[in-house]
Amino acid sequence: MDTAKILREHGLRVTPQRIAIYEALAGTKEHPSVEALYDRLRPRHPGLSLNTIYKTLQAFASAGLVRKLATHEDMHRYDANPEPHTHMVCIECGRVDDLDSKADERLAGIKDLISNDTDYDLVDHALYFYGYCPSCREKRNK
Amino acid sequence: MDTAKILREHGLRVTPQRIAIYEALAGTKEHPSVEALYDRLRPRHPGLSLNTIYKTLQAFASAGLVRKLATHEDMHRYDANPEPHTHMVCIECGRVDDLDSKADERLAGIKDLISNDTDYDLVDHALYFYGYCPSCREKRNK
C-alpha cells in the first residue's frame, strides 16, 4: 500500500520516479520490459527517462524488491514479485504468465530437494516453461 | 562420433567450420559462450569468424542439435546437449555446470506434472539454480 515505506524498508531512497516505477510494475501481471514500462509511464510522467527506469529497476533488483527475468527474448523483463516462482512463456506471442499458484506450490520444495544433491550452495532458482498460450494454441489448431 | 553424419541427420549442411564448431562445443562441459568458443577455435582455425559462429550456433539451435542458455549474464551460452536439463550457475565466478544426472532424473517428470495445471501447450522448459560453486564456497567460508 505505502510504496514509500516499502522502498525505505529495502534501503532505497524515495523519489517520485521510483514510486511511479514501482507502482506501475506492481500494478500489472504482464512482466513488462523496461520499454513497456516506459510506454506505460510516459503519459503521466512526461519527464521520466528510459535511463532512470533502467537504473531504478537495477537498484530494486539489487535490493531484492523485484526480480529480473531472462526469458530468451532480446530484452529482460521485470516482476514485482521477487520470490522465485515459475513462469510460462509463449513462444508465439511473447506473453509471460505466472504458473497457477496452486501448481507452483507443488514445486516450492524444489530447491531443498536439490540442495542435498549438489556441491553448490544454492541461493536462488528460476524455472521457465515454454509453449503456446491459450489464445495462440487456439489459432494453431485450425 | 561421426560429426558429419550428426549434422546431416539434423538437416544441416556440412562444412569444415560447422564440424569444428560442433566438436568444440560437444567436447567441453563448460557451456561456452560464442566468444569462448571463438577463442578456443582460433588457434587451429585462424580464418574462422565470430559471425560464422553466431550463425552456425543459431542454425544448430533451430535444428534442435544444441541448446541456447540464458543464464542472466550479458551473453548467451551454448550446450551440445539439446535436451532440457538443469543447470547450476555460480553467481561469483560465472561457472555453469549440469546438475548431477541422478538428481536431474528426479526432475524429469516436471513438465508432465505441470502440463495438467496450465492452459499452455508446453514444449520445453529450463531450470536454473544460482549459488556458489564448490571453489567459491570455500573462499567465502574464510
Place this chain on the structure above:
DNA sequence: TATCAAGAGATAATAATTATCTATTTTCTA
C-alpha cells in the same frame, strides 16, 4: 562435372544496456 542454393567471412548496422556528467533532490543532522 555443372548447377545452384547455402555458407563463410568482411563489414556495417542494430539495439539493449550502461557510463558519464551536471543540476536537482533526499536524507540526515546540527
Place this chain on the structure above:
DNA sequence: TAGAAAATAGATAATTATTATCTCTTGATA
C-alpha cells in the same frame, strides 16, 4: 528547520552482444 553530503534524474554519449548485408566460395545433388 536550514544546510551539508550523498544519491538520483535526465541528457547524452558509449559499449557491446548480436544481427544484417553483400560478395565470393563451397557443398549437395543429379
